[in-house]
Amino acid sequence: xxxxxxxxxxxxxxxxxxxxxxxxxxxxxxxxxxxDSIDEHTLRIEAKNILSKNKSFFDMPSxxxxxxxxxxxxxxxxxxxxxxxxxxxxxPYQPEISQGMLQTLFxxxxxxxELTGLDATNASMYDHAxxxxxxxxxxxxxxxxxxxxxxxxxxxxxxxxxWNYIKGxxxxxIEYNYEENTGKIDLxxxxxxxxxxxxxxxxxxxxxxxxxxxxxxxxRELGKxxxxxxxxxxxxxxxxxxxxxxxxxxxxxxxxxxxxxxFGGPLLGIFATKMEYVRKMPGRIIGxxxxxxxxxxxVMTLQTREQHIRRARATSNICSNEALCAVFxxxxxxxxxxxxxxxxxxxxxxxxxxxxxxxxxxNGFRNAHNSLHFNEFVIKLPRSEMDIHxxxxxxxxxxxxxxxxxxxxxxxxxxxxxxxxxxxxxxxxHIEKLLSALREVQ
Amino acid sequence: xxxQAIWEEKLIFEKSGRRTLKLPNEDVKLxxxxxxxxxxxxxxxxxxxxxxxxxxxxxxxxxNYGVDLNTYxxxxxTMKYNPKISEEIVSMDQIKYVHPLQxxxxxxxxxxxxxxxxxxxxxxxxxxxxTLQPVAGADGEFTGLLLVRAYHENRKxxxxxxxxxxxxxxxxxxxxxxxxxxxxxxxKSNENGMVDLDALEAALSEKTAAFxxxxxxxxGIFEENIIKIxxxxxxxxxxxxxDGANLNGIMGKTTPGKMGFDIVHxxxxxxxxxxxxxxxxxAGPVGVKNHLAEFLxxxxxxxxxxxxxxDYNVKNTIGKVTGFYGNFAVLVRAWAYIKMQxxxxxxxxxxxxxxxxxxxxxxxxGYYDLPFKELRKHEVVFSGTNFKPYGIKTLDIAKxxxxxxxxxxxxxxxxxxxxxxxxxxxETESKEDIDxxxxxxxxxxxxxxxxxxxxxxxxxxxxxxxxxEVEAARNPxxxxxxxxx
Numbered sequence: 018x019x020x021x022x023x024x025x026x027x028x029x030x031x032x033x034x035x036x037x038x039x040x041x042x043x044x045x046x047x048x049x050x051x052x053d054s055i056d057e058h059t060l061r062i063e064a065k066n067i068l069s070k071n072k073s074f075f076d077m078p079s080x081x082x083x084x085x086x087x088x089x090x091x092x093x094x095x096x097x098x099x100x101x102x103x104x105x106x107x108x109p110y111q112p113e114i115s116q117g118m119l120q121t122l123f124x125x126x127x128x129x130x131e132l133t134g135l136d137a138t139n140a141s142m143y144d145h146a147x148x149x150x151x152x153x154x155x156x157x158x159x160x161x162x163x164x165x166x167x168x169x170x171x172x173x174x175x176x177x178x179x180w181n182y183i184k185g186x187x188x189x190x191i192e193y194n195y196e197e198n199t200g201k202i203d204l205x206x207x208x209x210x211x212x213x214x215x216x217x218x219x220x221x222x223x224x225x226x227x228x229x230x231x232x233x234x235x236x237r238e239l240g241k242x243x244x245x246x247x248x249x250x251x252x253x254x255x256x257x258x259x260x261x262x263x264x265x266x267x268x269x270x271x272x273x274x275x276x277x278x279x280f281g282g283p284l285l286g287i288f289a290t291k292m293e294y295v296r297k298m299p300g301r302i303i304g305x306x307x308x309x310x311x312x313x314x315x316v317m318t319l320q321t322r323e324q325h326i327r328r329a330r331a332t333s334n335i336c337s338n339e340a341l342c343a344v345f346x347x348x349x350x351x352x353x354x355x356x357x358x359x360x361x362x363x364x365x366x367x368x369x370x371x372x373x374x375x376x377x378x379x380n381g382f383r384n385a386h387n388s389l390h391f392n393e394f395v396i397k398l399p400r401s402e403m404d405i406h407x408x409x410x411x412x413x414x415x416x417x418x419x420x421x422x423x424x425x426x427x428x429x430x431x432x433x434x435x436x437x438x439x440x441x442x443x444x445x446x447h448i449e450k451l452l453s454a455l456r457e458v459q
Numbered sequence: 460x461x462x463q464a465i466w467e468e469k470l471i472f473e474k475s476g477r478r479t480l481k482l483p484n485e486d487v488k489l490x491x492x493x494x495x496x497x498x499x500x501x502x503x504x505x506x507x508x509x510x511x512x513x514x515x516x517x518x519x520x521x522x523n524y525g526v527d528l529n530t531y532x533x534x535x536x537t538m539k540y541n542p543k544i545s546e547e548i549v550s551m552d553q554i555k556y557v558h559p560l561q562x563x564x565x566x567x568x569x570x571x572x573x574x575x576x577x578x579x580x581x582x583x584x585x586x587x588x589x590t591l592q593p594v595a596g597a598d599g600e601f602t603g604l605l606l607v608r609a610y611h612e613n614r615k616x617x618x619x620x621x622x623x624x625x626x627x628x629x630x631x632x633x634x635x636x637x638x639x640x641x642x643x644x645x646x647k648s649n650e651n652g653m654v655d656l657d658a659l660e661a662a663l664s665e666k667t668a669a670f671x672x673x674x675x676x677x678x679g680i681f682e683e684n685i686i687k688i689x690x691x692x693x694x695x696x697x698x699x700x701x702d703g704a705n706l707n708g709i710m711g712k713t714t715p716g717k718m719g720f721d722i723v724h725x726x727x728x729x730x731x732x733x734x735x736x737x738x739x740x741x742a743g744p745v746g747v748k749n750h751l752a753e754f755l756x757x758x759x760x761x762x763x764x765x766x767x768x769x770d771y772n773v774k775n776t777i778g779k780v781t782g783f784y785g786n787f788a789v790l791v792r793a794w795a796y797i798k799m800q801x802x803x804x805x806x807x808x809x810x811x812x813x814x815x816x817x818x819x820x821x822x823x824x825g826y827y828d829l830p831f832k833e834l835r836k837h838e839v840v841f842s843g844t845n846f847k848p849y850g851i852k853t854l855d856i857a858k859x860x861x862x863x864x865x866x867x868x869x870x871x872x873x874x875x876x877x878x879x880x881x882x883x884x885x886e887t888e889s890k891e892d893i894d895x896x897x898x899x900x901x902x903x904x905x906x907x908x909x910x911x912x913x914x915x916x917x918x919x920x921x922x923x924x925x926x927x928e929v930e931a932a933r934n935p936x937x938x939x940x941x942x943x944x
Contacts, residue, residue: 048802049710064791071565074557104541104736105525106737108735111857111867114861118523118738123938131939143595184640222497229493234497256497277788280557280783292935316928321932325872328633333634337596338740339740348516357480364484
């Protein structure tokens with residue numbers, strides 16, 4: 018007797034269908050119209066064939082960023098992330114047998130706390146965009162006010178995600194301007210838009226244009242509101258932590274630290290806040306405690322904020338998060354350490370500004386903003402965005418982000434413009450290839 | 460006896476070393492000036508040797524439990540085996556090193572996989588259109604409820620502010636309802652653990668936006684009145700929402716579409732064998748019937764017979780729910796799983812999952828209380844109340860299971876079962892493993908009566924003993940930075 022029959026015998030059935038008698042006949046289906054099973058080898062061939070139609074960075078150098086960034090990931094990060102004790106686990110509901118994941122996530126939180134200067138961090142949000150949505154909701158739950166001020170220079174995608182997160186609260190989004198010549202926050206405009214209804218002000222440094230913006234230092238003095246700082250975690254290797262300029266919440270994209278681009282997912286939402294607001298924070302939080310014998314131990318904590326306990330009154334609905342991406346980030350930051358992260362930030366600043374000068378020295382190409390940049394910068398183009406994009410593609414180069422074509426023509430003041438991203442992964446050859454192609458289009 | 464590894468592993472911040480990793484372009488000279496008032500003073504993290512980092516996290520991994528070690532019977536989480544070929548596929552450069560904003564012509568492979576997955580999911584759920592954008596089950600719920608809202612508002616029906624859920628619902632249901640701007644009405648289950656039709660009738664009104672249920676429900680019981688329920692909900696002008704967390708119990712047997720649901724979210728990390736990642740990433744695609752397709756998030760992936768493309772042309776789209784197109788690397792794994800199972804294989808998955816559950820249910824009956832009926836689908840919920848006289852709680856049973864090298868089931872959920880033990884063996888566990896599992900649970904049931912201290916003092920064989928969770932919440936230490944203070 019085979020196992021299946023043995024089990025059916027034990028239950029007292031002779032046909033597997035007897036286990037499905039509770040499904041009304043009217044709703045049963047005969048079969049799924051999905052092709053028959055294939056073996057692993059056939060799948061491997063098919064996957065390789067299909068994916069050969071993709072061009073990776075190694076097939077075609079690319080200079081696109083705009084929210085997801087290509088950075089060097091040490092082989093060791095993949096080795097650690099591939100430990101199946103980590104990746105085949107789930108949320109550490111039984112902490113005693115899950116100390117490895119819990120300590121690693123505690124270390125991730127600790128890294129984010131050191132980088133942002135804020136004590137309380139969670140174990141991850143979905144991505145930067147959803148972290149912005151959650152931060153706006155959190156601000157509302159702190160002060161019950163209705164308006165969030167955001168920079169005009171954000172992608173439409175981020176604005177759309179934000180809107181979906183807050184419209185149920187009856188909140189509004191108000192955009193403030195940037196200075197045309199520097200690309201920095203227009204502080205006058207921001208100041209004029211802050212009033213008694215302002216729940217939160219969101220500002221990024223470096224901003225969407227890659228500009229390192231010292232105007233963020235002036236935001237806190239503009240009033241009493243929740244200040245949400247958007248950060249790039251690598252830039253914090255050299256830049257002042259947002260806690261030092263008065264941020265209440267810091268958010269950012271954690272893909273940047275140690276996670277591959279993966280065609281945009283999974284990503285990793287960074288989220289940190291002050292301890293005074295921790296009970297309003299969304300997401301899983303790992304805390305340090307002790308076991309019965311007084312030994313150090315880690316555990317999910319402050320769970321009364323969460324959906325499985327507080328249900329309709331939870332701070333958020335988030336359950337599954339991006340824990341494995343946080344493992345990647347924790348190990349990445351451990352490989353880099355203090356000296357590596359600082360050096361990496363410097364390399365990004367230096368490379369971006371060098372390449373920016375070189376492109377701007379080509380006839381017809383101009384810098385859009387007279388500022389220092391982190392690893393991204395805007396170049397005004399001598400021809401249409403699409404023309405230049407297509408020409409670069411024909412040379413097997415992926416250019417930057419088409420600032421108007423791909424962003425609902427939000428920046429008429431820039432005309433035809435491209436947002437280029439340069440990081441440590443770009444070799445001198447990659448850059449020379451880009452420059453010589455651009456010289457040809459002028 | 461099982462013994463988990465015990466490494467006295469310090470925090471990485473408590474070690475010190477030197478950096479051995481060399482960065483690309485490491486020697487670039489910094490000759491630009493960063494405004495001094497924006498410069499960071501110090502960064503309080505350590506440098507480490509590469510080998511030391513590897514040792515640190517490999518040691519930590521040895522103090523963690525995953526599906527690859529043993530049975531992981533978390534109810535409602537569907538902890539099935541994760542095929543390794545999927546990990547191999549997603550490690551390809553054409554996945555890892557592809558940017559989401561690349562030109563369509565350079566990502567045809569990604570788009571093809573997404574398109575095919577959309578088609579498969581439509582078929583599995585009996586839906587007309589699918590978005591792959593939500594990145595977790597709860598994110599799918601949130602997206603689905605935004606669609607509910609958009610649907611009613613588009614019909615100028617602004618009074619529908621309520622979402623009804625049964626009291627057995629996952630906590631994410633009411634939480635998602637709040638996030639989408641609704642009020643949640645919770646209705647009591649009937650004496651059979653199913654939706655109480657009278658309670659539903661009483662709760663339904665012109666204010667109802669949707670009724671949100673999972674079927675099989677969280678007790679593993681199939682809602683036999685589903686046709687009637689769908690009719691009642693639709694007659695009131697409301698929509699019926701399917702929480703797909705329990706899809707493993709019905710694949711290939713019925714579809715949410717057939718049952719009359721308007722919206723479905725999938726949990727690819729559950730039903731479609733993508734790894735749970737220690738808490739994520741998951742993926743929570745949403746399928747809808749035609750009347751809701753015009754509201755889906757953008758882009759949908761289209762195919763014109765020759766080329767795959769991003770379709771932003773969705774008439775009344777709600778816009779975006781996450782930054783790009785969803786958790787692509789998770790989507791690829793689900794696609795690979797469906798390809799390997801095939802249509803028939805998916806049906807067999809469900810048959811085996813349900814067989815395993817009922818086999819285990821029968822084995823444990825008599826040792827643990829079984830509230831409600833016998834026949835279950837993908838999961839079964841027992842109650843630990845019969846151990847009360849011995850001073851034993853479900854928590855103690857769960858902790859004792861860890862001593863035997865088993866993960867515990869989901870406990871204290873659903874809320875309608877006192878001292879709940881929610882067990883989902885999944886189809887990938889063999890009879891031998893289920894027998895072993897049952898044997899241990901029976902042994903623990905006997906220990907509870909004969910030597911309850913064994914349970915109260917458990918676990919003993921894990922890296923740490925039972926943890927003081929109350930103290931952790933009372934004096935939270937959430938980072939190294941706070942510990943140093």
